[in-house]
Amino acid sequence: MKRLILIIAATAILLGGCRKENPVLENPNAVNCTTYVQQFDAIWHGLDNGYVFWGRDTTDWDAAYNNLRPLFEQFDADGGATNSELQKAYEELLLPLIDHHLTVQVRNLKTGGLIYVQPGSHEVRQRPEYHNTPYDEQISALKRQEGITQLREWSGDVASCFALLPHKGSKKIAYLRISSFSLLSLQSYVGYGQYPSSALDPVRYFYGTVCDGMSPSAWANDNNVAALIIDLRGNGGGNAAELSPLFGSLAQEDVLWGYTRIKDGLGRLDYSPWAPFHIRCPENHLKEPKPIVVLVDMNSVSCSEISTQVVKLLPNGTVIGERTWGGTCPLLPGQYNLLYSGVFGDIRQYGYYVYTSNFDLVTTEYKSLEGVGVEPDIVVPFDYDALSRGIDNQLEAALSYLRAL
Amino acid sequence: MKRIILLIALFAVAPWHMAAQDTVKSHTITIGNSELGTFHENLFPKKAPSRWSVGLQLGMADNHYDIDVQYADKVLFKGAKGFTIGLQGRSHLTGWLAARADLMLVQKNYIRSHTAKPSGNTVVQVRNAIRNNYISLPLMAEVSIGNRLRFYLDGGGYVGFWLSSHCEGESLSMDFLLYDENEGARFDEYYTFDKRRDNRFDAGWVYGAGVAGTLAGKITLNAEWRQYYAITDTQKQYMLFQMPRYHTTNVLQVGAAYHF
Numbered sequence A: 001m002k003r004l005i006l007i008i009a010a011t012a013i014l015l016g017g018c019r020k021e022n023p024v025l026e027n028p029n030a031v032n033c034t035t036y037v038q039q040f041d042a043i044w045h046g047l048d049n050g051y052v053f054w055g056r057d058t059t060d061w062d063a064a065y066n067n068l069r070p071l072f073e074q075f076d077a078d079g080g081a082t083n084s085e086l087q088k089a090y091e092e093l094l095l096p097l098i099d100h101h102l103t104v105q106v107r108n109l110k111t112g113g114l115i116y117v118q119p120g121s122h123e124v125r126q127r128p129e130y131h132n133t134p135y136d137e138q139i140s141a142l143k144r145q146e147g148i149t150q151l152r153e154w155s156g157d158v159a160s161c162f163a164l165l166p167h168k169g170s171k172k173i174a175y176l177r178i179s180s181f182s183l184l185s186l187q188s189y190v191g192y193g194q195y196p197s198s199a200l201d202p203v204r205y206f207y208g209t210v211c212d213g214m215s216p217s218a219w220a221n222d223n224n225v226a227a228l229i230i231d232l233r234g235n236g237g238g239n240a241a242e243l244s245p246l247f248g249s250l251a252q253e254d255v256l257w258g259y260t261r262i263k264d265g266l267g268r269l270d271y272s273p274w275a276p277f278h279i280r281c282p283e284n285h286l287k288e289p290k291p292i293v294v295l296v297d298m299n300s301v302s303c304s305e306i307s308t309q310v311v312k313l314l315p316n317g318t319v320i321g322e323r324t325w326g327g328t329c330p331l332l333p334g335q336y337n338l339l340y341s342g343v344f345g346d347i348r349q350y351g352y353y354v355y356t357s358n359f360d361l362v363t364t365e366y367k368s369l370e371g372v373g374v375e376p377d378i379v380v381p382f383d384y385d386a387l388s389r390g391i392d393n394q395l396e397a398a399l400s401y402l403r404a405l
Numbered sequence B: 001m002k003r004i005i006l007l008i009a010l011f012a013v014a015p016w017h018m019a020a021q022d023t024v025k026s027h028t029i030t031i032g033n034s035e036l037g038t039f040h041e042n043l044f045p046k047k048a049p050s051r052w053s054v055g056l057q058l059g060m061a062d063n064h065y066d067i068d069v070q071y072a073d074k075v076l077f078k079g080a081k082g083f084t085i086g087l088q089g090r091s092h093l094t095g096w097l098a099a100r101a102d103l104m105l106v107q108k109n110y111i112r113s114h115t116a117k118p119s120g121n122t123v124v125q126v127r128n129a130i131r132n133n134y135i136s137l138p139l140m141a142e143v144s145i146g147n148r149l150r151f152y153l154d155g156g157g158y159v160g161f162w163l164s165s166h167c168e169g170e171s172l173s174m175d176f177l178l179y180d181e182n183e184g185a186r187f188d189e190y191y192t193f194d195k196r197r198d199n200r201f202d203a204g205w206v207y208g209a210g211v212a213g214t215l216a217g218k219i220t221l222n223a224e225w226r227q228y229y230a231i232t233d234t235q236k237q238y239m240l241f242q243m244p245r246y247h248t249t250n251v252l253q254v255g256a257a258y259h260f
Helices: A001-014 A038-051 A060-076 A083-094 A119-126 A135-143 A183-187 A197-206 A216-220 A242-246 A302-313 A383-387 A393-404 B002-020 B175-180
Strands: A101-105 A114-117 A149-154 A162-168 A172-178 A227-229 A254-263 A275-279 A292-297 A317-321 A345-346 A352-355 A359-364 B026-031 B034-040 B054-066 B076-091 B097-107 B110-119 B122-146 B149-171 B184-189 B201-216 B219-230 B245-259
Touching: A038 A083, A038 A101, A038 A352, A060 A083, A060 A393, A083 A101, A083 A114, A101 A242, A119 A302, A119 B034, A135 A162, A135 A383, A135 A393, A149 A183, A149 B054, A149 B184, A172 A393, A242 A302, A242 B175, A254 A302, A275 B175, A275 B184, A292 A302, A292 A393, A317 A393, A345 B026, A359 B122, B034 B184, B054 B097, B054 B110, B054 B219, B076 B245, B122 B219, B201 B245
Parallel strands: A172 A227, A227 A292, A292 A317
Antiparallel strands: A101 A114, A101 A352, A149 A162, A162 A172, A254 A275, A254 A359, A345 A352, B026 B034, B054 B076, B054 B245, B076 B097, B076 B110, B097 B122, B110 B122, B122 B149, B149 B184, B149 B201, B201 B219, B219 B245
8 A cells, every 4th residue: 555655646746746836926016115126126027027029129138137136135235225326227227128118217215316217218319310309499490481371389298289381372281290199188188187278279279079170181171281291200109099080080091000919928928919900090081182291200209100100101191300219119007907018116106117018019011110210201310500590401391392292 | 536546556556466366367456455356367368469559549638728827817728628639559568568659639729818907897808719739649658457348547758749829819909909999809820939939849748547448350449538747838948937837638539449
C-alpha cells in the first residue's frame, strides 16, 4: 500500500511540478504608494501589462526594470530623492517609448513636487524645425486676407474661428479653425461647466448640432462655397466622438480609416484581432464633394491627426503643412478596468498617473503612424519671419492650391 | 476518481503478483491485505497476440486552458470541445506490456469572454472562440489485462507542434465603443503566430485508460480516455512576470487496429 501511495504521489508531483508558478500581479490602477519603489513598480507593471504598443515598440522593458529598479530602492534607502533625480530616473525609463500620448506624473514622496515625463513632447522638440503654434498671430494674418467675410471667432483654450475667403468670381472658400476637439463636449457642458453660456454661441454656430444646420457641411453645401479649409494647426485633439460629426460629415459615406486592436490579456503581446475603424458619415453630410484642404503642423495631435488622415483618404482631400505630432492612437480615460490598458493611476490619491493609449491604430495598409505622424501631401514648413510680417505662408499655400484647381 | 485510482493500483500491483505466481493456473490480485479477486491465467497472456499493430482512432477533445488572469477578472477563459483524429501503433513486448506510439491531430480549443460596461449601465460581453490544432506524438507504455476483451492503462510523454489557430467572435473595437454599436467587431480568421511570443513546441505527459476487444481475427477495436497534460507554456519566455499558460486536454476516442 505504501508503494502504491508513493507511486501515485510521485506521479502527481511529477505532473504538477513541471508547470511554472504564477507571479502575483497587483492592479496598477490603484496602488497606495508609500515608497519610491512602489511608485516605480506600479508604473512599470501598468505599462508592462497595459501598454498597447509592445507589438511594435522595441524598448527593452525588462532591461529597464533590472537597471532602474535598484535606483528607486536606493532612493528609499537614502530617505528620498530630489525632483531632478526623480525626473532623470523616470525620463530614462519612459523617453524611449513611442506612445506620443504618454504622459506620466509622479509625486515626489519627499518633496511633494510633481514630475512630468512626456516622450512625445520630448521627441517633437528634438525635431530641427520645431516651433510652437502662434494661434493669435495666425488668426491676425487670416483677418488681413483680402475679401474676408463672415468672420466669427471665439477665444479661449478651445478657440475657434470661421470665415469665408474669396475663391474665384463670387465663389468662396469656407475656412474653419478649431484648436481642439472639445467643442461638442463643451456644448453639452461635459467638463466645461466653468465657461459662460455665451462662450458656447460660436461653438453652436461653427459646429452646433447637425440639426441646427451649422455644421461645416452646411457651409459647404452652400452653392457659393467652392472649397473648404480646415485648419488644425496646433490642435491638441480631444473627444473622438467629435470625429464623425466634424469630419465624417465631409464625406459622402462612412470612411474606413484603418484598423484597431486592443490588449486582450496582461501579456505584452496579447492582442485582439484587428477590427475595422470607421469614421461614420452622418445624415447631414456634404452632399457634393468639394476640394478640402486640411492645414496641419507638428503640434497637431491625436484627433486632429486622425481627422487629417480622414481628409487624406478622401479623393477630394489634400493635406498641407508639416508632419504632425505622432499621437494617433485613441484612448478612453477611466476605462482601465474595462480594457486593462490605457490610463491608470491617480496623482492625488496614489501619487502617480499614467496617460496612455488604449487602441493600437493602423491605416488601411496596416501602417502605424504612432510616433511618426501624418505626412502632408504638400509640405509647407512654418515660416515665423513671414508670419511676423503678417503673412501666414501655410494658409497662403492652401489658398493658392484651391484657387488653382 | 476512485475507479481511476483503483485501476491504477490494479495495474501497478498486478505484474509483480504475476511474476510471483507464474507457475499456477490462476492468480490472486491483492492490494495490501485486500483481495481484489482471482483471475484465470489467460487474463495475463504471456505471449503477445502479434508483434505489431497499427490503426486509426478518432474522438472528442475537451480542452482546459490553464491561465491565471490575475486582476483582469472580467476576462474569463473556458474550455471548449474539439476533435482528435490520428494513427495508433503498438509494439507488443509481452502479453500484457506494449510500447505505444500515436500520431494525433488534437484540437485544444477554448473560449475567451470579456465582460465590460463601455457606457452607462450597459453590460456587454464579447466572446471569442479559439480553435487550436496540434499535431501530437504520444509515446507510452501500455499494460493490459484480459484476452479477447482487454483493459489497459497507458502513460508516457508526448511532443507536439502547434499547427494553426483560428479565432472567431467579437472584439471591443473602437467602432463598438465610439458609436455604441450593439455588438463588437466580428472576426473569423486564422491567427498569425507571433514568433516573439508563441511557443509552438508542445510537450507534456499523457496517460489514459481504455478497453480493447478483438473483432475478427487480426482486428481489434478500442475505446479510451486520455489526458494530455502540457508542461510547455504556450508562450516563449519573452517577458518578466509572465503568466504561464498550459493546455490540459481530455480525450475520449475510439479506434481500430490491425495486428501483423
